[in-house]
Amino acid sequence: MSEGHRRARRAGTNLVPPLKALADRDNGLRDNGSGLPLWSQLKSALLTLIVTEKLPENARLPSESELCEIFGVSRTVVREALNQLVSERVIYKLQGKGAFVAPKRDDHGFLGSNIGFSGELHHTNHSVSRAILRQELVKPDERVRQMLGVGAHESVVALDRVLSVDGMPRILVYTFINLRLAPGFEQVPMQNRSLYDTLSRRYGIAMKRAERWLEAASATPEQAELLGIPAGAPVIAIESVTYMQTDEAVEYYTAVYRTDQARLHFIVK
Known part of the structure; x- marks a missing residue:
């Protein structure tokens, strides 16, 4: 020992x-x-x-x-x-x-991995919580259809959440899940649950790879209220699509990440 x-x-x-x-x-x-x-x-x-x-x-x-x-x-x-x-x-x-x-993790590197926000964000001695804003079946718009590879008549699951660290809002995420790959997901209890862990344990889905895009943005009044920051405050806007083992797109999201509480970490290979 x-x-x-x-x-x-x-x-x-x-x-x-x-x-x-x-x-x-x-x-x-x-x-x-x-x-x-x-x-x-x-x-x-x-x-x-x-x-x-x-x-x-x-x-x-x-x-x-x-x-x-x-x-x-x-x-x-x-x-x-x-x-x-x-x-x-x-x-x-x-x-x-x-x-x-677990050992400490110093920076938030979820953008450079396929683990997901909460898996990468958890530093030792810090707590991640998730508030569900919406979880329901919706008809996808053109961008969602394109990124998930679904048809105009198919439904997807919309999952909007605010994720907080030690009780302070950190990121606002608007997620869409491919219903063909995760049937019934609109009814799965997601309060304070990890999305990727739930998809893995309930549907056998393991994330293989992800593509993500970042740009500088300003928080809208609605986003600012949810994140607890002034309207117009600088934020990082994120767009992401994640693929499972079969190279089918299972998750697409857009997110707003506040920059005054943490920094993002990348490893370039």
């Missing part, structure tokens, strides 16, 4: 008391009408633990059984919360050893 994982084991042993304090403060996890499922509430509690305790890289989290006992939830709820944190690179798992805080 490496010295890093020895330290991780030692760090994990002292996390039960602060987690119990969090559970007591919030009166545990419950169906409180907020629309957040239990796994999402547990995920938020674990992110709070990582931030407030300033957990180092490779620190071990309490076991699944400990989390079940502390929060009074099933192992299914615990595993879903942990799986979401793994997919967003906040933590990682080792077979037979548990879950650990």
Whole structure:
């Protein structure tokens, strides 16, 4: 066992008391009408633990059984919360050893990868949340049809979201999903779920490649209100199309990224 994982084991042993304090403060996890499922509430509690305790890289989290006992939830709820944190690179798992805080990622490099916004954005000790503005079937306009390769009489799924980091809006995304490749997606609960992880787990879709375009822009009044910035503030406008293993286009989006909170990172090869 490496010295890093020895330290991780030692760090994990002292996390039960602060987690119990969090559970007591919030009166545990419950169906409180907020629309957040239990796994999402547990995920938020674990992110709070990582931030407030300033957990180092490779620190071990309490076991699944400990989390079940502390929060009074099933192992299914615990595993879903942990799986979401793994997919967003906040933590990682080792077979037979548990879950650990993932190494830090310094810059936001999603534009140079096919992982997606939330997968790349998650730095250690930071929380990504997603607010759903719209999720419904729509008739695509000419640009969407061209990028997704769908016909004029086909429907696509529109998924509009505001993604925030540590509670602060960072990016406004207008996504269109190819319904032929993801039937029924308009009914899939997406509140605080990773899009790419959901497409992978539910439909077996793995993203193979993406094309993205950037340009300087100014936030419209509506965009500014959603992002919490002044109207006319400089933003980066992004257009993207992502392809699955069969080279079929599965996702097309346009997005507005605020530039006052983070920078974008590229690797050119």
